[in-house]
Amino acid sequence: MNRVAALLDRLAYEPRRLGKLALLEAYFRDTPDPDRGWALAAMTGALTFKNAKAGLIRNLAAEKTDPFLFGLSYDFVGDLAETVALMWPADAARANAQLTITDVVEGLKTTAKEKLPEIVANWLDRLDENGRWALLKLITGALRIGVSARLARTALARLGGKAPDEIEDAWHADAPPYLHLFAWLEGRAEAPSVATTVRFYSPMLSHPIEAxxxxxxxxxxxxxxWKWDGIRVQAAAGKDANGARVARLYSRTGEDISGAFPDLVAGFDFDAVLDGELLIRRGGAVQDFNTLQQRLNRKSVNAKLMAEFPAFIRVYDLLALGEEDLRTLTFDERRAALVAFVRAHPLAPIDLSEMIAFDTWVDLSAARADPKHGGAGVDAEAVEGVMIKRRDAPYLAGRPKGYWFKWKRDPMVIDAVLMYAQRGAGKRSSFYSDYTFGVWTEAGELTPVGKAYFGFTDEELIELDKFVRGHTENRFGPVREVTHTKAKGLVLEVAFEGLQRSTRHKSGVAMRFPRISRIRWDKRPSDADTLEALEKLLAEAPAQVS
Known part of the structure; x- marks a missing residue:
């Protein structure tokens, strides 16, 4: 574990992209199989353990340390793995004993649930502080080291002298610990390939654009x-290498989510790979993301849930047709093939994402501002903005510049009062960076309406943290109650993408994707917005009950 612990530690504190790439390339080059493959899986989110969860770590810490002291320490540090790694009783005679990431992965996968506490405690005894921290991060899955799957694959490309797109194509043809992938990168084998046309293609992504x-x-x-308020998916169906019929539904990251949508997959009577948006349609209209969430993250569903939340896919690209890969064609050429495909499969649970008619950017701006009259019709409430795509663009993995743009609708904005703050995680564990904010009720009291932990700069975070520490009125575990009266307090300008009624929130409303857009040092708390103002926004843009 020493080698992977050192890597994770250095990655966490390396701010430069090129610095991270150099660290990753060196690790992959110098570390043997299968250790490097398991580390790659951990850094790209492909490593999970059914029975090893954060609760196991808390229970072990409670047995080894004073619970009150642990609570104070956890409050101060703000990160479970770091707190336990520092507080775990050291055993100088056994620290840094030989233990590899492969030992850990195989142990977590094969050990019975009731035996896990004993084996994890034994590992913690055998490791030093950095090793314990890395072990606990692997178990909880919350690495927070600033390494995306794309960055890791770029490092692999550098290792093997390959183009990043080559890595993207081979990535999903192998599985952890990626023995075939590394053999190819080192010139010891042919590139991994998928033995079936029913496969996942790394998606093409867009860049935000301003007016x-x-x-x-x-x-x-x-x-x-239109940019729809769902989740990006790929629908793939056809025959496998043995001629058997296969159908899959993949998330944007390549996760197979077919089990949560058997009603969809059952209707994949085609031989193709489609790119589109997973949505819910009820009452003749597409619903918002909050409704779709009722079916997400479920390994299985019953007939009642499928009937209550009927899903379909609004397709906007055709990536493969039979054994023909269409990604090198222009968007216009793929679009023509997609239109013909949808017409030929009227019973499939798909429909076509319609183009927006416009001649000038002014025309498009008007449609974006008023989707209902711009062509979206009854589905206007599920529109997030518009997608803009070059007619001659091929379908390229990753986020190539100049081809696809997303122009989201202008966010809603309110002025709210900071009420509570909590420490962040990872690099932010020393700062109060997670904020709960509220608005005034008719009775003149503040009611919380949302939480946000991004939207501000590092410099602004330092200012916010200083304010929280200097204006703490009370503590509730790791949460600080911040001064919030009409005369004293801090006003935050909060931007958010949507608003819906919620029975789970005291205020009765819930925001979608709230973020801090500005710190209003110039504004008195008494001048912040009211719950009535949010109700007015709801009236103008009604949404589903959550």
Whole structure:
């Protein structure tokens, strides 16, 4: 564990992208199989353990340390793995004993649930502080080291002298600990390949665009379609290497989510790979993301749930047709093939994402501002904005520049009062960076309406943390209650993407994707917004009850 612990520790404190790439490349080059493959899986979110959870770690810490002292320490540090790693009683005679990440992975996968506490405690006894921290991070899955799957694959490309797109194509043809993938990168084997056309293709992603950037773009070279409030998926169906019928539904990251949507997969009577948006349609209209969430993250569903939340896919790209890979075609060519495909499969649980008619960017701006009259019709409430795509764009993995843009609708904004703060995790574990904010009720009291932990700069975080520490009125475990009266307190300008009624929140409303857009040092708490103002926003844009 020493080698992977050192890697994770250095990655956590390395701010430069090129620095992280150098660390990853060196580790993959110098570390033997299968250790490097398991580390790669952990860093890209492909490593999970059914029975090893954070609760196991808390229970072990409670047995080895004073519970009150542990609570105080956890409150101060703000990170479970770091707290336990520092507080675990050291055993100088056994520290740094030989233990590999492969030993850990195999142990966690094969050990019975009732035996896990004993084996994890034994590992913790055998490791020093860094080793314990790395072990606990692997178990909880919360690495927070600033390494995305794309960055890890870029490091692999550098290791093998390959193009990043080659790595993307081979990535999903292997599985942890990626023995075949590393053999190919080192010239010892052919590239991993999927033995079936029913496969996942690394998705093409877009860049955000602002209104002032359109002046340099020719509107005639682009098409536009609605950006829907669902999740990105790929629908793949066909025959496997043995000729058996296979159908899969993949998330944007390549996770097989077919089990949560058997009603969808049962209707995949085609031989193709489609890119689109997973949505719920009820009452003849597409619903918002909050409704879709009722079916997400479930390994299985019953007939009642499927009937209450009927799912379908609004498709906007055709990546493969039979054994033909269409990704090198232009968007216009793929679009023509997609239109013909949808017409040929009227009974499949799919429909076509319609294009937005526009001649100028002014026309598109008007449609974006008013989706209902811009062509979205009854589905307007499920529109997040517009997607803009070059007509001649091939389908490229990752986020290539200049091809696809997303122009989201302007967020809603309110002024709210900071009420509570909690420490963050990882690099933010020393700062109070997670904030709960509220608005005034008719009775003149503050009611919490949301939480946010991003949207501010590092410099602003330091200012916010200082304010929290200097204006703490009370403590509730790791949470600090911040001064919030009409005369004293801090106002935050909060931006959010949507608003819906909620029976789970005291205020009766819930925000979607709230973020701190500005610190209003210039505004008195008494001038912050009211719950009535949020009710007015709800009236203007009604949404489903959560």
């Amino acid at each position: 002032d950037e359109f002046a340099s773009l020719d509107a005639a070279a682009f098409v536009a379609e």
